[in-house]
Amino acid sequence: MAKLETKIHNIILKNPVMTASGTFGYGEEFADFIDLSRLGGIIVKGTTGERRQGNPYPRMAETPMGMLNAVGLQNVGVGTFCREVYPRIKDIPTQILVNVSGSSIEEYCSVAEQIDELENIPGIELNISCPNVKKGGMGFGTNPDMAAQVVSAVRKVYHKTLIVKLTPNVTSVVDIAKAVEQAGADSVSLINTLLGMAIDVEKQRPYLSTITGGLSGPCVKPVAVRMVWQVAHAVQIPVVGLGGITCAADALEFLMAGAKAIEVGTANFMDPTVTVKIVEGLEDYCQRHQIEDINDIIGII
Amino acid sequence: MMKHITDFTIVRREQLGDHYFALTLRHPSQLPPIAAGQFVEVEVRNNRDVMLRRPISIHDVDNKANTLTLLIQIVGKGTRQLSLLKEGDTLNLIYPLGKGFSVAGEHPLLVGGGAGIAPLLHLAKCYNEKGVRPTILLGGRTKELIPVREAFEPYGQLLIATEDGSLGEKGMVTQHSLFTASYDHICTCGPTPMMKAVGRYAVEKGIGCEVSLENMMACGIGACLCCVTDTDEGHKCVCKEGPVFDALKLKKWMGLE
Numbered sequence: 001m002a003k004l005e006t007k008i009h010n011i012i013l014k015n016p017v018m019t020a021s022g023t024f025g026y027g028e029e030f031a032d033f034i035d036l037s038r039l040g041g042i043i044v045k046g047t048t049g050e051r052r053q054g055n056p057y058p059r060m061a062e063t064p065m066g067m068l069n070a071v072g073l074q075n076v077g078v079g080t081f082c083r084e085v086y087p088r089i090k091d092i093p094t095q096i097l098v099n100v101s102g103s104s105i106e107e108y109c110s111v112a113e114q115i116d117e118l119e120n121i122p123g124i125e126l127n128i129s130c131p132n133v134k135k136g137g138m139g140f141g142t143n144p145d146m147a148a149q150v151v152s153a154v155r156k157v158y159h160k161t162l163i164v165k166l167t168p169n170v171t172s173v174v175d176i177a178k179a180v181e182q183a184g185a186d187s188v189s190l191i192n193t194l195l196g197m198a199i200d201v202e203k204q205r206p207y208l209s210t211i212t213g214g215l216s217g218p219c220v221k222p223v224a225v226r227m228v229w230q231v232a233h234a235v236q237i238p239v240v241g242l243g244g245i246t247c248a249a250d251a252l253e254f255l256m257a258g259a260k261a262i263e264v265g266t267a268n269f270m271d272p273t274v275t276v277k278i279v280e281g282l283e284d285y286c287q288r289h290q291i292e293d294i295n296d297i298i299g300i301i
Numbered sequence: 302m303m304k305h306i307t308d309f310t311i312v313r314r315e316q317l318g319d320h321y322f323a324l325t326l327r328h329p330s331q332l333p334p335i336a337a338g339q340f341v342e343v344e345v346r347n348n349r350d351v352m353l354r355r356p357i358s359i360h361d362v363d364n365k366a367n368t369l370t371l372l373i374q375i376v377g378k379g380t381r382q383l384s385l386l387k388e389g390d391t392l393n394l395i396y397p398l399g400k401g402f403s404v405a406g407e408h409p410l411l412v413g414g415g416a417g418i419a420p421l422l423h424l425a426k427c428y429n430e431k432g433v434r435p436t437i438l439l440g441g442r443t444k445e446l447i448p449v450r451e452a453f454e455p456y457g458q459l460l461i462a463t464e465d466g467s468l469g470e471k472g473m474v475t476q477h478s479l480f481t482a483s484y485d486h487i488c489t490c491g492p493t494p495m496m497k498a499v500g501r502y503a504v505e506k507g508i509g510c511e512v513s514l515e516n517m518m519a520c521g522i523g524a525c526l527c528c529v530t531d532t533d534e535g536h537k538c539v540c541k542e543g544p545v546f547d548a549l550k551l552k553k554w555m556g557l558e
Contacts, residue, residue, distance in 0.1 A: 025524040029541075032304040033395075053536050060519055060527035062353050067519060071526045074536055217352060269353060269520040270344075272395065273306060 002286030003293040004279070006040070006260050008238050009161040009186035011095055011122045013040035013261055016294060017251065017279050020242050020265030021046050021099035021125060021165075022071065026089050033272040038279055040261060041095035044085075046127050047115070049107040051077035061198050061207035066217030066244075067266060068196050070210040073101050073130060078111045082118060090120040099165070101127040105153045112158040123161030126154055126185075129192035131169065131214045141167040141192075144179035155184035163240060166190040168220075168227055177231040189240035189263065190231060191224045217266040218244040225257050232258020232299055246274065248281020258299040304398060304522065305333065308391045312368060317448035321374050321416070322384050323360065326392055328367045335362050335369065336401030337424035338490075338513055338545040342521035343371070344393040348382040354395065355379040356518045356540065358420040358490070361452075369396075372449060374416035398521050399544045402511050404428055406486025409435040411457070412474050412499050414491025415446065420513060422449070424488060425456035436460065436484065438477055440495065444468035475499060482506040488545075489513070497555045500548040504557060510548035514539045530554060 004015035018041035024030060027042045036042065054074030061068045076085065081098070089096060098115050102108040108126065115124055128141035128150055140150045151164055164180045166173055168191040177188050193214025198207045206212075224243025232239045241259030245251050246267040254262045267274045282294065291297060309326035316322050342354035361370035375384050386392065402420075404427045413421045418439050428435045435457040441447040444467040453459050461469025462477045470477050475498045489499040490513035503510030516528040516539040523541030530539050532550045537543065552558045 022526075023520075023524060025522075029520075029522045029524045033306055054526065054529070057529050057531065057536075058517060059529070060517060060525070062351070064350055065352055067353065069519075069525070069527060074526050074529070266352075266519075269525055271306075272520075272522065 002283060002291055004282060004286070006295060006298070008163065008240060008261055009123070011041070011161050013095060015040040015279050015282065016255060016259075016261040017275055017282070018043055018240070018261055018263045019268065019275060020263035021127065023265040023268045026085055027092055027096070028089065030268070030272050034276045037093040038276045039094045041097055042092065043097045043099055043125050043263060044089070045075050046073050046099040046101040046130065047075050047078050047081050047111060048073055048101050048103075049078055049110050051075070051080065056209040058207060058209055059213070061213070063196070063198055063215065064219060066215055066219035068198055068208060068213040068215050069193070070208045070213035072210070078114045082114055086118055086121075090118070096121055097123045097125055097163070099125045099127050101130055105150050108150055109153050109157050112154045116158050116160065121160070123163060123186075124158060125163045125165050125189055126151065127165045127192070129165050129167030131167065131193055131195045131212070138167050138169060141176065142170050144175050147176050148179040148183040151180045151183035151185050161186045163187040163189050165192055167192045168223060169195045173227045174230050174234045177235050181235045181237050185237060187238045187240060188231060188235065189242060191220070191227055191243045194220055194223065216244070218246055220244045221250060221253075225253050228254055228259050229257035229301060245278070246270070248278050248285055251278050251282060252285060252297070255294070255298050256301045258301070260298055302336075302397060303333065304395060306393065306395045308393050311386055311388050311390045311392060314386065314388050318445050320446065321372060321448040323370055323372050323449065324386065324392070325368050325370045326394070328369070330367065332362065332364055332367045332369065333397065335359055335397045335423075337404065337427045338401030338420050339397040339399050340521075340544060341371065341394040341396040342398060342518075343383065345379045345382050348378060351379045351382055353519050354521060355383070356398070356521055358513070358544070359397065359423055360419040361422050361426075372416065372419040395521060399540055400542065402427075402488050402513070402545050404431060405509060406484070407433060408484050409433065409486040409488060410484040411435050411437045412440075412480075412487060412489040412491070412495070413438070414440045414474060414495045417489075417491030417513070417515070418447065418449070420490055421488070422452055422456070425453060429456050434458070436479065438462065438474050438480060440474035440491070473498075475502065482508060484508060486510070500551060500555045501557060504548055504552065504555070511545050512548050512551060513545045514543050533558075
């Protein structure tokens with residue numbers, strides 16, 4: 001059996017397959033379908049300082065080979081997460097990371113500080129790229145100086161592995177990646193959703209209550225692979241790749257483009273067992289190609 | 302209740318007029334318990350425009366034959382693709398999903414409209430198992446839009462309301478002469494304006510009422526948070542905390558506050 005273990009800064013993943021924030025709940029929702037211990041890691045729902053209701057319904061629209069969402073960071077808030085959710089999930093035998101979101105630098109820091117206290121959470125994914133909130137979110141991720149500011153501030157209060165999740169809705173994702181690396185990020189993950197829009201022509205109105213939303217699913221994959229490849233060649237820190245992965249071949253594209261690990265998002269909605277199928281597919285690929293260590297193919301392009 | 306993902310075999314496909322069809326699906330082994338009002342997420346194959354599963358309510362369950370039946374209205378690309386399925390084809394389901402009806406009351410009224418009549422058959426049978434014979438009130442614009450009405454007859458007193466008067470009483474279900482406060486529990490599923498009207502009536506008369514919502518969904522298991530409804534306690538996932546809600550928690554949704 002090939003070695004699938006990879007490493008993101010100090011976090012050892014038993015395999016490169018993680019789940020993308022906002023698509024896998026707190027992991028518990030999928031426990032009936034898969035053995036969660038088979039996963040490299042789980043990145044749980046974006047967590048903010050206070051409980052958030054998110055945007056009004058309708059906040060999802062299916063598009064060709066993809067979907068738009070405008071959930072808007074609905075979550076229980078960091079306090080409830082630490083008190084009620086964390087005790088339930090802390091012993092799931094995989095790496096549990098928390099996606100940290102906010103509307104101000106103070107909020108990002110406060111959430112990160114509270115998550116820092118949680119023993120079984122070895123890292124956070126700092127979400128400076130959510131397109132669905134009015135304040136903050138993507139605003140921080142589209143400007144290199146702003147991105148660096150929020151990452152430096154969080155770096156001062158957060159002592160474990162800090163992954164920064166980048167938005168594709170920029171002219172040069174490489175500039176943002178370099179800025180957050182400089183500011184102290186241990187890793188970058190990309191891509192978050194692409195800002196999109198769809199109109200119901202019969203009703204003559206947008207499908208989403210927010211008009212625009214984030215596009216995900218197989219349709220975004222080529223954009224994501226391109227950006228991962230560009231960033232992997234521009235920074236020294238490990239890159240986590242995501243965007244439209246539905247099978248092992250998709251995951252391998254990201255690994256070959258330079259990602260040390262991958263996240264599966266929208267595909268979890270199509271098949272709740274897809275993550276384990278991808279792990280098995282990677283094992284099978286390595287066997288077929290006589291690869292002893294998955295790291296041997298990471299970044300070969 | 303444990304959720305499963307399984308390939309079922311289509312053992313019967315029945316076309317019901319132009320707008321509806323029913324699929325009876327056989328499970329490879331013993332079916333797990335399925336509550337009335339629960340639903341399945343159906344995989345739609347062979348259509349590149351349909352990526353997500355489609356939530357479909359469970360119309361009927363046969364624990365001896367290990368089959369369940371889906372009554373499907375053709376409304377879009379997904380359901381149109383599903384309508385092309387044939388007997389012998391397989392269909393991948395995630396099931397049973399959501400919270401169903403409580404099967405409460407001694408004199409219940411079940412009110413359905415359009416595709417919303419689907420879960421009421423399994424519900425009527427569940428009442429029968431408790432020795433309760435419900436009153437079943439089905440509505441539609443015309444009689445053609447109330448499929449499988451005969452299937453309900455053995456399980457309760459069947460009432461029909463059509464807007465064009467082609468069957469039963471003419472008018473909306475809430476205008477039916479037997480839509481009264483003489484029931485001790487009301488269950489409703491159908492078009493949103495109908496459910497709001499039925500729910501408002503029940504709340505105003507102090508009758509227990511359960512409403513089965515039908516929001517657009519992606520995952521069906523409470524992970525994506527796309528299908529939320531605005532309850533009096535904030536946004537709740539229709540797929541996980543519903544689809545059946547106590548009307549008292551939907552006062553704002555019904556326009557009562």
